[in-house]
Amino acid sequence: MDSEELRNAGLKVTTPRLKILTLLEKSAERHMTADTIYRLLVEGGEVIGLATVYRALAQFEAAGLITRHHFDSGQTVYELERGPHHDHIVCIRCGRVEEFYDKVIEERQREIAASLGFTLSDHALTLYGECNSQDCPGRQG
Amino acid sequence: MDSEELRNAGLKVTTPRLKILTLLEKSAERHMTADTIYRLLVEGGEVIGLATVYRALAQFEAAGLITRHHFDSGQTVYELERGPHHDHIVCIRCGRVEEFYDKVIEERQREIAASLGFTLSDHALTLYGECNSQDCPGRQG
């Protein structure tokens, strides 16, 4: 249950936190902005403040429950930390986000950091391009 | 001369643009925020507006004279487009930025995009870690 996750993370089990966590789990879109989360909850009839959403997301991230990404769109997007690490490719036309993991790239990153005298602690890799989805506007066809 | 660069880029040769371009060329730090550029110019006795700096940087970028990066620090940083493409590693303690280019990673990116049905147009890769610089605060020793 979500209450468990919050307790394990050292966070009090509160109604707003449960609402947000549940939304993150059930939503079809894995990558969402704070405002999107806020809006979805409000549209769903919930009473919650935008500041609370931001606060909860910051706490979830500190607890390792979620990760945040800065795609070029400007806003920060959040996603539930489930499964192994991965990076992203974003369609510059329709915004679709796909995930990938590449062992070779991950290894090279470690080697590069080491060769430059850095102790690697994190990385951000995002690819941008045009997708071939049937729903993507601007597809030649 | 810098005037040449502006003309070739299809931009009028104006005093503010020359000041900014010259600063970008002469500054020891290759990666700077708009505000840093503005402040350095003002401190140097120049009269210029922050809005003008932002405008000029946007035009320079559109003209391919500079590139912009979004490191996790929040603000956008700009750098003169000189030499070949490269990515960055940033020290999370002192903010030092080093550049690198890795052929293997670049190739893998193309392959990954293709395998996911994307036409790759750009990418952003930034590594984060702790550097071993003598000047880096928090170094053990």
Add this chain to the structure above:
DNA sequence: TATTCAAACGATAATGATTCTCAATATAGA
């Protein structure tokens, strides 16, 4: 060289995302 006018400028207001403040409320433990 003087004239002209669209482009560019600088000051400042506006915007959008995120964070802070604070009085009211809810949680976890006694």
Add this chain to the structure above:
DNA sequence: TCTATATTGAGAATCATTATCGTTTGAATA
């Protein structure tokens, strides 16, 4: 159930960036 404390929601504040607007300037032309 009672209490101390953490959390909440509304709205103000902040920070980076962009838009507005009256004035100035670059560069083409007379």
